[in-house]
Amino acid sequence: MTYKEKLNLLEELLLIEKDTLDGTVELNSISEWDSMAVITTIAMFDSVYNKNIKSEEIKQFKTIQDIIDKME
Amino acid sequence: MANGILKNVEIKGIACAVPDHLVNNEDFFGVFGEESVQKFINMTGVKTRRVAIDEQCASDLCYVAAKKLMERLNWEASTIDALIFITQTPDYAVPATACVMQHRLGLSDECIAFDINLGCSAYVYGLWQAATMISTQNINRVLLLVGDTSNFGINPNDSATAMIFGDGGTATALEKTEGKDIKYFLKTKGSGYKYIMVPAGHARSRSQTIVDKSEYELSMNGADIFNFTITDVQKSLADFMAENSIGKNDVDMYVFHQANLFIIKHLTKKLGIPIEKVPISIDRYGNTSGESIPLTLVDALGSEQSDDTIKLLLCGFGVGLSYGAIYLEMKKSACIPMIYTNYYFDGVDKK
Numbered sequence A: 001m002t003y004k005e006k007l008n009l010l011e012e013l014l015l016i017e018k019d020t021l022d023g024t025v026e027l028n029s030i031s032e033w034d035s036m037a038v039i040t041t042i043a044m045f046d047s048v049y050n051k052n053i054k055s056e057e058i059k060q061f062k063t064i065q066d067i068i069d070k071m072e
Numbered sequence B: 001m002a003n004g005i006l007k008n009v010e011i012k013g014i015a016c017a018v019p020d021h022l023v024n025n026e027d028f029f030g031v032f033g034e035e036s037v038q039k040f041i042n043m044t045g046v047k048t049r050r051v052a053i054d055e056q057c058a059s060d061l062c063y064v065a066a067k068k069l070m071e072r073l074n075w076e077a078s079t080i081d082a083l084i085f086i087t088q089t090p091d092y093a094v095p096a097t098a099c100v101m102q103h104r105l106g107l108s109d110e111c112i113a114f115d116i117n118l119g120c121s122a123y124v125y126g127l128w129q130a131a132t133m134i135s136t137q138n139i140n141r142v143l144l145l146v147g148d149t150s151n152f153g154i155n156p157n158d159s160a161t162a163m164i165f166g167d168g169g170t171a172t173a174l175e176k177t178e179g180k181d182i183k184y185f186l187k188t189k190g191s192g193y194k195y196i197m198v199p200a201g202h203a204r205s206r207s208q209t210i211v212d213k214s215e216y217e218l219s220m221n222g223a224d225i226f227n228f229t230i231t232d233v234q235k236s237l238a239d240f241m242a243e244n245s246i247g248k249n250d251v252d253m254y255v256f257h258q259a260n261l262f263i264i265k266h267l268t269k270k271l272g273i274p275i276e277k278v279p280i281s282i283d284r285y286g287n288t289s290g291e292s293i294p295l296t297l298v299d300a301l302g303s304e305q306s307d308d309t310i311k312l313l314l315c316g317f318g319v320g321l322s323y324g325a326i327y328l329e330m331k332k333s334a335c336i337p338m339i340y341t342n343y344y345f346d347g348v349d350k351k
Helices: A003-013 A035-049 A055-060 A064-070 B025-032 B034-044 B058-073 B097-104 B122-136 B222-243 B261-271 B289-301
Strands: B002-006 B009-019 B022-024 B048-050 B082-086 B112-116 B141-148 B168-176 B182-188 B253-256 B309-318 B322-331 B339-341
Touching: A003 A035, A003 A064, A035 A055, A035 A064, A035 B034, A035 B222, A035 B261, A055 B222, B002 B122, B009 B058, B009 B122, B009 B289, B009 B322, B022 B025, B025 B034, B034 B261, B058 B097, B058 B141, B058 B168, B058 B339, B082 B097, B082 B122, B097 B112, B112 B122, B122 B141, B122 B168, B122 B182, B122 B289, B122 B309, B122 B322, B141 B289, B168 B289, B182 B222, B222 B261, B222 B309, B222 B322, B253 B261, B253 B289, B289 B309
Parallel strands: B009 B339, B082 B112, B082 B141, B253 B309
Antiparallel strands: B002 B182, B009 B168, B022 B048, B141 B168, B182 B322, B309 B322
């Protein structure tokens, strides 16, 4: 998956308009980043990357880039 | 893990009673905002819920279900050997609600009656307990009552819990029957006991003189519960099916605890199960705690008249963390139609 495809996947997951996110965006600044978004993020890692990401790990994420770094 | 086969036991009937009072989650637009509520509905699947009025307890709903079921099966009260009541919203701190129910239902003084405190996994644990008694003891008939009024003790301003739960009470009749078996596995992951919790109100915090009101309310860690479901529950269920040679064609219906539509869909996909075999009730009844599995069965099969058998895989998972599954066959006609009621106990039960 390319970098842009990863951003688009996160936009789809967070119900954010396409091509509006970049790696520097802070998660706290996104109103869509809530408890439901955390669950859909865990589901995405599970189904797309076969990775089990715990909520403690997600709490450490500060920016979109932190999520993308794990998307491999 | 705890697994095995319990022989010579069958479910003869299942009934479910839910409150008349219908709550539409769109009514929360003014509390949490339309966009936020719509997002919640889309993810959890909960559009409407049945919510008990203040006077109505889980025991009242179970009472209505049990009465109807005993009438349908022509079970005389004196023929019931044991009553098991599973709830997290008992009538009183003391005594066990099962004892009150033994009296209210007019069961014999020879009857065993006790409570079990479990939530999401209540039904599979209850079936195992009832089946164990019938299979290994001189017990012929067991009435298993599972119900909760989970909306009791919910913070109406907490969007995570205010719109998710529905209330209900169920009754399941099990009887000794030659040649009918129940396969099961049961597990516990107590390290996650804080994931769904009401911290105050019982012995642990009794010495605290000042307790924050929120400590009496249910708190839920959705992310970690989701993680538990897609890892521990999914793997254990897949192992259970493999170890017992239960192929996908050996199951007519997979009935999962109605935790949240997103969780059910994800679990279904991971297990490679056709979604058509997974009945859903959470959209109209909400997350109905321990009674969600029998409620979903009644919702799906309540109008069935056929005496054909149906092969069921039932899986409960959640608070505790506690989980397990049951594989069994029963008649399609075992479930009776959903009962809607505003009944509550005012000190005098009509016999």
